[in-house]
Amino acid sequence: MAREFSWIRPEPWGIHVVPADCWIDPARPVDRALVTHGHADHARGGHGQTFATPATLAIMKLRYATEEGAVPVPYGERIALPGGVHATWIPAGHVLGSAQILLEHAGERIVVTGDFKRRPDPTCPPFEVTPCDILVTEATFGLPVFRHPPVEQEIGKLLTALVANPQRCVLVGAYALGKAQRLIAELRRAGHRDTIWLHGAMERMCRLYEEWGIDLGDLRLMSDASKEELTGSVVLAPPSALNDRWSRRLPDPITAMASGWMQVRQRARQRMVELPLIISDHADWDELTQTVVDVNPAETWITHGREEAMLRWCELNQRKARALALLGYEDEDD
Amino acid sequence: MKAFAALLDALVYTRSRNAKLKLLADYLRETPDPDRGWALAALTDGLDFPAVKSATIRNLLTERIDPILWTLSREYVGDSAETASLLWPEPAESPSPPTVSEAVDALSHMTRANVMTQLPRMLDRLDANGRYALLKLATGAMRIGISARLAKTAFAQAFDVAVEDVEEHWHGQAPPYAALFDWAAHGAEPPSSENLPLFRPFMLAHGLEDSEVDLADYAAEWKWDGIRVQVVHAGGETRVYSRSGDDISATFPEIAEALAIDAVLDGELLVRGAHQGGETGGAASFNALQQRLGRKTVSKKMRKEYPAFVRLYDALIVEGEDLRPQPWTTRRAALEELVPRLDPLRFDISGVIPADDFTQLAAIRERARDDAIEGVMLKRRDSPYVAGRKTGLWYKWKRDPLLIDCVLMYAQRGSGKRSSFYSDYTFGCWDGDPDAGAELLPVGKAYFGFTDEELKWLDRYVRNHTLNRFGPVRETDKSLVFEVAFDSVHSSKRHKSGVAMRFPRISRIRADKPAHEADRIEALRALIRD
Numbered sequence: 001m002a003r004e005f006s007w008i009r010p011e012p013w014g015i016h017v018v019p020a021d022c023w024i025d026p027a028r029p030v031d032r033a034l035v036t037h038g039h040a041d042h043a044r045g046g047h048g049q050t051f052a053t054p055a056t057l058a059i060m061k062l063r064y065a066t067e068e069g070a071v072p073v074p075y076g077e078r079i080a081l082p083g084g085v086h087a088t089w090i091p092a093g094h095v096l097g098s099a100q101i102l103l104e105h106a107g108e109r110i111v112v113t114g115d116f117k118r119r120p121d122p123t124c125p126p127f128e129v130t131p132c133d134i135l136v137t138e139a140t141f142g143l144p145v146f147r148h149p150p151v152e153q154e155i156g157k158l159l160t161a162l163v164a165n166p167q168r169c170v171l172v173g174a175y176a177l178g179k180a181q182r183l184i185a186e187l188r189r190a191g192h193r194d195t196i197w198l199h200g201a202m203e204r205m206c207r208l209y210e211e212w213g214i215d216l217g218d219l220r221l222m223s224d225a226s227k228e229e230l231t232g233s234v235v236l237a238p239p240s241a242l243n244d245r246w247s248r249r250l251p252d253p254i255t256a257m258a259s260g261w262m263q264v265r266q267r268a269r270q271r272m273v274e275l276p277l278i279i280s281d282h283a284d285w286d287e288l289t290q291t292v293v294d295v296n297p298a299e300t301w302i303t304h305g306r307e308e309a310m311l312r313w314c315e316l317n318q319r320k321a322r323a324l325a326l327l328g329y330e331d332e333d334d
Numbered sequence: 335m336k337a338f339a340a341l342l343d344a345l346v347y348t349r350s351r352n353a354k355l356k357l358l359a360d361y362l363r364e365t366p367d368p369d370r371g372w373a374l375a376a377l378t379d380g381l382d383f384p385a386v387k388s389a390t391i392r393n394l395l396t397e398r399i400d401p402i403l404w405t406l407s408r409e410y411v412g413d414s415a416e417t418a419s420l421l422w423p424e425p426a427e428s429p430s431p432p433t434v435s436e437a438v439d440a441l442s443h444m445t446r447a448n449v450m451t452q453l454p455r456m457l458d459r460l461d462a463n464g465r466y467a468l469l470k471l472a473t474g475a476m477r478i479g480i481s482a483r484l485a486k487t488a489f490a491q492a493f494d495v496a497v498e499d500v501e502e503h504w505h506g507q508a509p510p511y512a513a514l515f516d517w518a519a520h521g522a523e524p525p526s527s528e529n530l531p532l533f534r535p536f537m538l539a540h541g542l543e544d545s546e547v548d549l550a551d552y553a554a555e556w557k558w559d560g561i562r563v564q565v566v567h568a569g570g571e572t573r574v575y576s577r578s579g580d581d582i583s584a585t586f587p588e589i590a591e592a593l594a595i596d597a598v599l600d601g602e603l604l605v606r607g608a609h610q611g612g613e614t615g616g617a618a619s620f621n622a623l624q625q626r627l628g629r630k631t632v633s634k635k636m637r638k639e640y641p642a643f644v645r646l647y648d649a650l651i652v653e654g655e656d657l658r659p660q661p662w663t664t665r666r667a668a669l670e671e672l673v674p675r676l677d678p679l680r681f682d683i684s685g686v687i688p689a690d691d692f693t694q695l696a697a698i699r700e701r702a703r704d705d706a707i708e709g710v711m712l713k714r715r716d717s718p719y720v721a722g723r724k725t726g727l728w729y730k731w732k733r734d735p736l737l738i739d740c741v742l743m744y745a746q747r748g749s750g751k752r753s754s755f756y757s758d759y760t761f762g763c764w765d766g767d768p769d770a771g772a773e774l775l776p777v778g779k780a781y782f783g784f785t786d787e788e789l790k791w792l793d794r795y796v797r798n799h800t801l802n803r804f805g806p807v808r809e810t811d812k813s814l815v816f817e818v819a820f821d822s823v824h825s826s827k828r829h830k831s832g833v834a835m836r837f838p839r840i841s842r843i844r845a846d847k848p849a850h851e852a853d854r855i856e857a858l859r860a861l862i863r864d
Contacts, residue, residue, distance in 0.1 A: 093595070134449070143403075143410055144403055243754050265343075265347075265415070269347065272349070274349075305404070309403055309407070
């Protein structure tokens with residue numbers, strides 16, 4: 001009999017599903033890739049075949065301008081891969097199209113969470129707890145200091161700043177895929193109906209979300225706006241554009257950033273942020289540990305992030321765990 | 335506590351000085367007594383609770399959370415108070431936060447024996463921001479960039495009073511500064527300062543620029559290159575204050591020990607030597623004085639090797655008589671009368687330059703560089719001693735700056751309104767013949783001396799000539815020459831180039847000059863006068 005779980009092998013550039021010769025979120029081109037979601041560090045181009053949800057494939061097509069080798073797999077559909085491996089994409093609640101991947105082989109079940117969160121998000125279906133033998137979990141915010149506040153509270157901070165500074169605008173730095181659209185959707189949910197202005201790099205992804213049925217209200221390009229129009233409004237830009245030349249045209253912007261890292265004051269100060277918004281698309285400490293409890297696997301493998309603290313938590317709770325040294329996933333901007 | 339916590343948070347994220355002033359002023363105006371006084375003390379490091387230290391926080395937390403998880407968290411966050419505020423369990427019911435005064439009262443009654451049970455009770459009444467504020471209040475070390483000067487300016491702004499008056503009345507007051515608020519906010523008489531060795535705000539000078547003055551109206555004095563100090567003796571105690579009003583008596587005990595006459599004197603703190611003004615000048619270079627600065631205690635050896643003294647410029651108060659409203663001539667006469675009664679080892683008088691007219695003075699000033707003197711002061715003979723800079727009364731006429739051609743090496747983004755611009759420049763000189771493979775060594779850093787238009791041009795230049803990026807810093811291709819102006823240059827072990835400039839600024843952008851024609855480091859070393 002084969003050694004337990006000998007069919008799955010973590011390598012620095014991805015997780016290798018050996019009998020099917022597939023790789024999960026590989027960091028370099030392979031013949032067959034299983035992709036959890038559309039963020040660039042997980043969904044790289046150049047693979048022979050790419051298995052992913054239809055929305056993730058649409059995001060990749062937007063980015064790489066090709067759908068060669070794309071194999072769409074809807075949520076919940078169990079597909080057969082070579083070597084007697086079955087794979088199912090299950091909602092992860094991270095961004096549009098994001099999924100956990102359940103792998104089954106020889107009676108053993110492994111769930112790779114990819115990036116995930118447990119909180120409601122109007123732009124994607126919620127995380128589903130999936131029982132398994134091995135849970136491979138992310139740990140981006142794997143420290144007990146990370147406890148994300150309710151999103152309504154943070155949206156409230158943004159709207160309060162807007163009202164208190166009618167002569168200025170609020171410039172929010174947000175990841176172009178996922179965070180930006182969630183922020184817009186949450187602003188709409190809170191009753192904000194005004195035009196939201198976009199940096200050029202945000203537009204195509206927002207349009208894609210709209211094509212997928214997510215209503216984002218009135219969005220326009222900042223480059224088309226006059227200074228008067230921008231006064232008193234919300235402007236969205238990728239984090240890299242916050243303190244750069246691009247923002248000079250804005251009317252006295254209040255620099256905000258929507259990110260889980262904003263929990264820590266000095267991190268926010270380093271990014272020259274005046275209005276930190278603690279909004280994350282990743283699980284916080286309580287969600288990470290609760291997920292291990294809910295899924296209750298025999299073993300937990302911890303990938304990218306602050307895995308030391310998660311390992312320690314597993315040890316304190318008598319749970320078998322190990323850290324995987326995967327390369328290339330670090331979410332500085334989430 | 336909620337308002338104080340919100341203020342702390344807003345101050346952390348605010349970079350502009352004016353915005354910080356407004357936040358502080360609004361808080362001081364809107365917050366009741368005595369909360370605002372305690373808050374002011376906390377912000378300016380005026381509070382100390384011996385029972386609560388950083389180690390207390392760690393002990394408190396490691397009773398509740400695994401020590402390894404605490405250490406990992408603390409290392410990541412970088413601040414014990416903030417880490418603890420985030421890790422503390424959220425209260426089950428909605429919290430009933432204490433006022434700042436309640437918190438201060440409770441903290442001051444805590445002892446090492448009961449702090450571990452008392453502090454948690456306070457923390458349980460607060461949300462995360464409140465816990466952060468409480469722990470910062472308790473342990474000090476605010477790290478939010480509020481200087482005493484900024485706090486005083488905000489206080490003045492809040493109650494529409496003169497900042498000089500605030501400075502004068504602030505000294506000698508203890509938190510929560512009831513008398514200070516009674517005066518500024520409620521119109522009471524200012525607190526009495528008799529028999530206390532208090533700081534009085536300095537009178538300052540404008541630059542003379544290109545104008546001339548008539549020496550019939552103005553007296554000329556040397557401007558010495560030390561640090562401006564005020565020495566005050568009252569009620570049997572002596573204090574030495576720096577220009578910012580900081581008490582530096584402990585750093586210069588020989589000065590504090592030497593004055594026994596009730597007086598408030600203005601002068602330049604110097605170290606004995608033969609650098610400035612030659613043998614007769616009697617003062618060492620600024621570099622020598624620097625060995626003595628910033629020390630909390632001073633060894634006998636230090637005192638012997640770098641003996642300090644004060645060269646007096648002015649007398650504000652002598653034996654109870656406030657001379658400040660009197661003309662300079664009267665104060666000068668009083669000072670000349672006083673100096674022979676002082677310890678000659680520690681006090682002398684800055685002489686008046688005997689020049690008949692401005693042309694003659696200009697010629698004397700020309701020689702100032704050889705004598706290593708910083709420049710000349712011009713004081714209106716009828717000027718009273720008034721706080722701050724008043725146009726037309728005092729001028730400083732510094733010697734002309736030194737100039738050298740350097741090559742731009744690195745540029746860093748500025749902050750505030752310059753945050754998107756590469757506005758801080760590190761420049762270097764050649765360590766030999768550039769045509770024979772010499773390299774550039776960084777010699778200084780400057781972030782002013784150019785116009786807004788030039789800044790835009792420089793920003794574009796940096797972006798188009800980038801070799802490497804290191805976070806907010808860009809390494810340029812070393813093609814642009816700056817003419818750098820500076821006041822003096824000293825040898826320095828801290829810099830690879832072995833030199834340190836004083837007050838470097840960009841004098842001209844020499845886009846016309848090829849980089850290999852910039853100066854060599856020998857040229858800079860030749861200007862060292864240590």
